[in-house]
Amino acid sequence: MPLTILQNDFKRQWEQVRAPVLAAVERVGASGWYILGREVEAFETALAEFWGIARAVGVANGMDALEIGLRCLNLQRGQKVLTTPLSAFATTLAILRAGGVPVFVDVDDRGAVDLRQCRELLERDETIRFLVPVHLYGFPVPMAELQRLKEDFALSVVEDCAQAIGASDTQFSVGSVGQVAATSLYPTKNLGAFGDAGALLTNDADIQGRAKALRNYGQTALYRHAELGLNSRLDEVHAAIVLDALLPMLQAWTETRREIAARYLEQIQNQSITLMQPRLGMEPVWHLFPVTVPERKREAFREHLRGGGVATGFHYPQIIPDQPAISGVAHEIAVEPVNARRLASCEISLPIHPFLTDAEVDSVIALCNEWSP
Numbered sequence: 359m360p361l362t363i364l365q366n367d368f369k370r371q372w373e374q375v376r377a378p379v380l381a382a383v384e385r386v387g388a389s390g391w392y393i394l395g396r397e398v399e400a401f402e403t404a405l406a407e408f409w410g411i412a413r414a415v416g417v418a419n420g421m422d423a424l425e426i427g428l429r430c431l432n433l434q435r436g437q438k439v440l441t442t443p444l445s446a447f448a449t450t451l452a453i454l455r456a457g458g459v460p461v462f463v464d465v466d467d468r469g470a471v472d473l474r475q476c477r478e479l480l481e482r483d484e485t486i487r488f489l490v491p492v493h494l495y496g497f498p499v500p501m502a503e504l505q506r507l508k509e510d511f512a513l514s515v516v517e518d519c520a521q522a523i524g525a526s527d528t529q530f531s532v533g534s535v536g537q538v539a540a541t542s543l544y545p546t547k548n549l550g551a552f553g554d555a556g557a558l559l560t561n562d563a564d565i566q567g568r569a570k571a572l573r574n575y576g577q578t579a580l581y582r583h584a585e586l587g588l589n590s591r592l593d594e595v596h597a598a599i600v601l602d603a604l605l606p607m608l609q610a611w612t613e614t615r616r617e618i619a620a621r622y623l624e625q626i627q628n629q630s631i632t633l634m635q636p637r638l639g640m641e642p643v644w645h646l647f648p649v650t651v652p653e654r655k656r657e658a659f660r661e662h663l664r665g666g667g668v669a670t671g672f673h674y675p676q677i678i679p680d681q682p683a684i685s686g687v688a689h690e691i692a693v694e695p696v697n698a699r700r701l702a703s704c705e706i707s708l709p710i711h712p713f714l715t716d717a718e719v720d721s722v723i724a725l726c727n728e729w730s731p
């Protein structure tokens with residue numbers, strides 16, 4: 359049986375957004391201006407407003423947003439950056455590219471960096487003053503505790519919000535505690551462009567100004583380069599497409615993800631499948647719907663779903679400190695990442711994109727409930 363219930367369904371998305379996307383492309387084409395212009399500015403204003411953070415800077419991708427964010431907070435070569443072992447590789451790669459030394463602790467049961475372990479480590483190692491937490495799967499990390507950590511240790515925090523745009527925890531939305539929030543508009547993300555794009559958000563005008571220079575070779579005035587920047591400019595066409603066709607749909611798409619998640623949480627009832635329930639006060643945005651199954655049954659479960667036409671994903675099958683590229687660079691494993699390793703071998707993501715039909719959600723639920731390992 360061909361896979362029909364996908365992890366992401368870009369063709370269905372296209373049917374929904376085709377008209378405003380084509381209009382946006384037409385407008386940019388006719389404007390004769392293709393990089394860093396009025397569309398990018400309008401996109402930045404709209405994204406900042408959506409997020410409730412004062413300023414946004416559009417960049418080429420999420421990894422660059424993290425790197426630029428760390429550089430704006432004056433990370434110096436060789437300084438330690440506390441982070442999670444379980445994320446897209448880009449999180450750690452950005453820290454390394456910014457000159458930092460990643461320091462890994464373990465994660466909690468929802469895959470978020472363990473903030474209790476962070477506190478213990480910060481108490482005994484005064485050289486760590488940077489933190490990059492990841493709101494993995496669309497679950498916010500415990501935001502009130504993040505806020506306390508930032509205050510207690512005068513931390514510089516770049517929140518990796520690539521999977522969590524719009525998520526919140528009690529009174530905090532993701533990205534509102536760190537000096538910088540970084541996000542990705544890679545097509546699979548909840549707000550995905552039609553290509554690569556990213557953004558960083560901040561309430562600080564100096565950080566905004568520095569980020570705008572860094573994304574454009576470090577240029578502070580025409581042909582004047584204050585520091586060594588990147589080429590991380592955002593295209594007008596991507597900004598216009600997101601602005602006109604995608605950002606206006608984000609709230610509705612998020613609601614749909616939440617409705618699907620609510621059905622899965624209520625209706626998947628199989629002792630061999632462990633669901634991740636949100637903590638009280640959490641408003642996740644369900645970038646993914648992760649469940650865990652016994653390690654040695656995971657392939658069989660994937661096959662069972664594939665037999666019913668359902669595509670799944672693993673997020674992520676290998677933890678970052680175990681990646682070959684990390685063995686050659688300076689890093690620290692401050693706490694043995696036992697939980698991260700368990701998730702790497704037991705986690706499997708069910709489809710949860712906003713273009714699933716009710717019948718498809720029913721099929722996923724039925725396949726889960728009839729599985730006997």
Ligand SMILES: *Cc1c(COP(=O)(O)O)cnc(C)c1O
Nearest residue numbers: 419420421446448449520542544
């Ligand atoms: C996608 C992602 C990134 C990287 O974003 P790109 O736009 O692909 O560079 C970073 N962190 C997390 C958690 C992600 O999911």
